[in-house]
Every structure is written in C-alpha cells, then in structure tokens.
Amino acid sequence: MVIAAGAGPSWLDHSIWWHVYPLGFTGAEAAALPSGTPRRHRLRRLAKWLDYAVDLGVSGLQLGPIFTSETHGYDTTDYFTIDPRLGDDRDFDELILAAHERGLRVVLDGVFNHVGRSFPRFGDPGSAHWFRPTADGHETFEGHHSLVRLNHDAPDVLDHVVRVMDHWLDRGASGWRLDAAYAVPPAFWRQALDRVRPLHPSACFAGEVIHGDYAGYATASGLDSITQYELWKAIWSSLNERNLFELAWALDRHNGFLESFLPLTFVGNHDVTRLASRLDDERHLGHALAVLFTVGGLPVIYYGDEQAFHGVKEERAGGDEAIRPSFPDHRDDLAPYGWHTYRLHQRLAGLRRRHPWLVRARTAVRHLSNTAAALEMTDGAGHRLVTLLNLSDHPHRFPLDDTGLAVADASARTAEPCLVPEHGWAVLHQVTHAGVR
Template sequence: MWAYESVFYQIYPLGFCGAPFENDGVLTHRITKVASWIPHIKEIGANAIYFSPIFESDTHGYNTRDYKQLDVRLGDNSDFKELCSQLHSNGIKVVIDGVFNHVGRGFPPFMDVIKNRENSPYFHWFNIDLNGNSNYNDGLWYEGWEGNYDLVKLNLYNNDVVEYLLDAVTFWIKEFDIDGIRLDVAYCLDFDFLRRLRKHVDSLKDDFFLVGEMLHGDYNQRMNPEMLNSATNYECYKGLYSSFNSMNMFEINHSLLRQFGPENWTLYKGKHLLSFVDNHDVTRVASILSNENHLPLIYALLFGMPGIPCIYYGSECGERADKNQGDPALRPSFDKPVFNELSAYIAKLSHIKKSQQALNYGDFTSVVLTNRQCIFKRSCNGENIYVAINADENSFSCSFNSEKDTFTDLISGNNIAVKPDFEMKGYTAYILK
C-alpha cells in the first residue's frame, strides 16, 4: 500500500488558515493557502497530507454540522476539489478526518430532535433519554462524547446512521478523490461499523487507507484485514520523548520490541502504525524535550523505527507550543513556511525512509542498548539497515556483530567503520547501510 512507503504531513486547517474559532457563517476562501505550501511540503519530503477536520462544524471541526460541505470559514467545495487536484498533480496523497463517533449541536438531525423530541424521524440517531436533561437545558438527556455535550454521540447501531455516513464517504471519494480517512476516536467506534466502512471504501477505490486514532490497549482489535489498515502509535509517541528526557533508551526499545520484535508476544509484526512526535492535541516536541540537542535525534528515531512517520505542520522548523497554553497555541497560523537546518535534516530523513525497503517493511531487532545509546537493525529481503542513536553529549564506542566492516551512513553520506569498534559522536544519529 502507498501509505506504508510515505511520509505524512498533518495540517489542522482551521488553525493553519487562521479561521475564527466560532463559525461566523461568512464564506472565506482560506483553504487555498495550503496550495502555497505545496513546494515546502515537497521540499521536506512529505508525499501525503492528513487534514484534520475540514467539514462544516460549530467550532473546532470535531462538532460536525454538514458532512458534505467544506467549512464555510475555509471556503466552498470547489476550493477543496481544486486543492486536492493540485496536491495529486504534485504527487501528494490526501487523507481527511472522518469524525463518525459524534456530531455538533448544529447538526440538522439533532436540531430536529431537540425541536420535535420523540416525534423526530431522527430520534433514534442518538442516545436520548426524555426523562433527563442536558447541560444545555434541552429538556432531554443525550449522550455526549466523554461527557462533552457539544459533541453529540451518534448511534452507530442504527442502520440509517451508518448508511448516512457511508453515503458521505462515497461523496468524498467521488467528489474530491481522497485517498484515505483518519478516523477520530476510533477506539470508540463499533466493530461492525468499521467492518462495513472497510468493505465500502475497498469497493470504491483501490488502496484506500483507513487509519484510526487509538490511544491504548491492543490496536489489533480494530487494526486488521477487516477493519483499519493502521492506527496512531500513541504508545511510542510517549516512549520517544520520554526516552530522551529521562535518558532511558530502554523505554522506547521495550515498546518497539513489544510491538515489532522477534518474540512470540510481538503485537504488530508486519503492520504499519502512524508514528509521530507531536500533533494537534499534544505539546510540540521542541517544547517537551528538555535538551534541544535531542530534537534532530528524535526525528531520526521516528524515521528509523517501524511505522509511517507523520510531521505536524510547523514542527519541522522547531516551532514551540505547550498544551497548557490551550489548543489555539497548538494550532496556529503561520504567514509562510520556514525551511531551516532542522527542516533540511528532516527532508534528508524523508528521502531515506521512502527509498529504503528495510525502513518501509523491515522487521525490528535491538542490537545495542544502554541508557543513552541504542542501535537497532531493520531487515527486509536480505537487506539490513542499522539505526544508531547517541543521546549523550560524549562520544560512545561499542562493538556489535555485523555482516560487514564498513557501512555508508545515509544521513551524512560518509563511510563508517564499525569494526573493531563503532564510534558514535555525541548527539548524533546514523542510518547505516
């Protein structure tokens, strides 16, 4: 599948385009801004964009009003159709957010329920109790996602709801020629719904990519041949930054061995999780790392480990923001892209990742592991690549069994001797082939 050989770039459109938080109803063609970033996206090596919510919503995009209309704050459907065409002509795939667990209070079927109560034809589209009340004093209770009443939970056991959502997906594929869907809070979605969705998209477009937002537990429950192609790797997200901040490379290696290693209890061998160091919901990696020298190294680890790397817009140049500052701080609008030393480093990693089968499909074997250093091997069809990280400021020397005495470091282009000893300079990463 194309996604397994790709580098993703995540954009949160409402923030990226500088749209107001509240839906003001004013048609403004802001989404066209993305087209001006296409050269930058290509320069850093990304060949797929994951768009956070783009459809008409009450506020932040996850409270949908209309599944078939681009949010008026971003433009109209013709704007997004043209953008998708431009992206495709530049070799960039398009994945959009599918928010199927809940809708906004401005969703017309829900508004009909509030008005007509049990007489509404949409009454069973939601989980309603006429004997209760909501935080909005509606005179009835309804289930909100995790107690958030601005996020009205859909009843995915209702066939009319499922048919409605599948029809929207058909519209997205036919109208915009999208290449995949990222499923919001996929860990909440009904198994039967996911099976129907997978069959539906497979019938409409070859190699259609379904990736689910998963936080914890066994991702195999929803990531399998009948449901999702991939899932967000939150386990390794935490392990990546924590391993550097605590100078304990055992943490991330434990997760990678648990997920992809050679043991019988390995969970996801042969699968491709969406991997990231930050996104629209968490503190930017440049703000969460306690040592700025680790910033390029964490990206080298991200691109070297199993999975599909995803870069959050702005983080490729070291943009900072803390979750404690609120969501707007995490989802800003930049006047123009910045390409600096970190961006160039990530661009090099992107090229390496996309061009090496061992990095796209290889297994995972831990070779050398200390608190501050790690070397692991990725192998595929007889091709071996070694990824080496030295998180310490001092040089580190070690020996390990390898099939050759000298390798090429794909990052620097230098020939590196690994026998009798391999010397890693301080704060350095190597991808050895």
C-alpha cells in the same frame, strides 16, 4: 523471505505524510461565521504550500477537519459542505487537483463518533435513534457538552457514514483518518468499509486509537492503520528520562503490531505538546526523528514540527491554540531558526524514500544501555539499516561489527561508523559490492 504485514493499498508502502490542521494553519476564526457572512477561501492559502510539502519530501497531506462545524472542526454540523471559514467545493477541488499534479495524495479527517449540537438530525424527533439518550439528555463524547455521540447501532448512522466517505473519495480524496476510532465499536468500521472498499479499492483507512489493544482493534475493524501512541510516548519519554530501555520495550511491541497492520507513527500531532517543547534537551530532537524515519510504519510530520515550532497543549478551553498556529503567507516569512530542522527532515525523508522497505521493517536492539541504543532494521530480504543513539555526555563506541556499514546520515561525522559523539545519533546503511542496499 519478505516479512508480511497488514493490508492496505500498495501506494501506502511509500507514504510519508504532512499532517495539517487547516483551521489553524490558515488562521481561521475560532467559531462558525455568522449567517450571511461571505465565505473565506482559505484552502487556497494551503494550496500555496504544496511545493513546500513536496520539497520537504512527503508524499501526501493528512488534513484535519475541513467540513462545516461550530468551532474547532471536531463538532461537525454538515459533512457534505466545506466549512465556510475555509472555502467551498471549488476550493476543495482545486486543492485536490494541485496536490495530484504534484504527486501528493490527500487523506481527510472523518469525525464519525460525534457531532456538534447544531447538526440537523440532533433535535429532530424523527431522528432520535441517531443518538444515545441518557437520563438527563444525550450521551456526549468524554464529557464535552458540545459533542453529541452518534448511535453506531443505528443503520441510518452507518448509511450516513458510508455516504460521506463515498462522496469525498469520489471527489478525489485518497482515504480517511477516523477520529476517535477507539470510541466506536470496531464492527461498525468493518461494516462501513465492506461497503466503501468495493467502490474505492485504492483508498486507505487509519483509525485514531490511543490506548488498548491496537492489533485486536485493527483486526476487528479492518482498518489499514492505527495511530501508534505507545511509540510516540516512548520516544520523547525515553529521551527525557535517559532510559532507552523504554524505547526498546516499545519497539518490541511495535514489531508485534506490524504483524497485523501498518502503524501510523509520529512525534507530534494536533492534540499533543510539540516535540521541541516536550524534549528537555533539544539536542535530542534529531534522535527522535532518526527513530521516526527508520522504524517500520507510516511516518507523519505535523506541520510546523519541521520548523521546530514550540507549543504546549493545555487542558483548558482554547488550550490547543498554541499547537495549532497559523502559517505565514509565504515560506520566506518563516523564522530563520527553523530551517536547520527543515533540512534535517528533508534528509531523513529522503533516506526513507530510498529505503521504502522500511515501512514493514522489524527492529532488533543490538546494543542497549540507559543512554545508548543500536537499533537494527531488517525486512527479511537482506535489507538492513542501523540507527545509533547516544544520549550521554561522552562519545560512545558501539560494540558492533561495522563491516560493510557506512554512515547514511548523522548528527556529526566521525572517523568510525560506530563511534557516535556525545548527544549524537547516526544512521548506518549496508554497502555491498553492487552499491548501497
């Protein structure tokens, strides 16, 4: 029997995303262009990297904010125009066309919890109901004066969000990543999706939820996917602390989430310190990627992580700059040291694509200590992969029956499938008389 999971369009089961923050990737100005300044057609620069994304092995782009905003894109001022720092509608259409020609889907970032202060409705007396007043002004998002929260009880706000979603889905987007979804009542998303989905039944909708009841939020909102921050934290933390019990605990919860929705899994994004900087021992970067690409969910690669970029997020103005850098004009201009990590991503993405059943797989921990774990992924239909992690200073022989198991990929090859070198990892697949399963 195939294990059931959450809803979503069928193409979502085959998704591997390349997450790009366009304003940073293209080297855009830090703030909106002065009035009268010609548009910068930087989306064309991003289009030149689509072949690189295809070679990486992804199936789509998850774009950060691209609409007109005041600074970083999350202070939107016009949801129906492309930010002049990035280009115009024609640039967007050409990017979508180029992506579709390569078999890539494009998901957009919808910032519908708050707006920038120069959003036209803000300050318009006739639109006061769009926002939540406070004793000394208007409610802001997590204390950021520049981000004014919308009133999600207002029918006009719901109508606005539905119009925006429909507009860009009509223009070729394949779905939405909903920023700060956790700050919005889940019933609001359900109302919006009840109106959008009939016109766009193949669109996907993922919500950013950091803490709390992921499954409950997914069920109440009707979203297809929720960001899996619990697993993100457990991956790097368990590797740093040499405490794989934390990872095992998170994967047990991850199994439960898969009953309700398809988790959006990642080891880096535009809001957190990069994996190569987060890990205390960079020998364990492959361990993190092996987990990302073999457990259930929808894996996302944050641009630059595939090249082992470093970058530390700092809690200050401009503290995101190091994790949102520009890419060069051409792939040949990337530093040579990053290509080893790129090729590792290619291999693991290829493995994932050869085993698409992993999207809904459950994980059982078959062997566990502080520094060694054997993770068995199955789908209830006879498919099986085993990921072995060794964080110790010595080779580790996993006490598993390796009958029918062969190495699909590993940090280093050994004579025995279940013998993993010091600080090594391996992914084993089941081999049958008919071949690989």
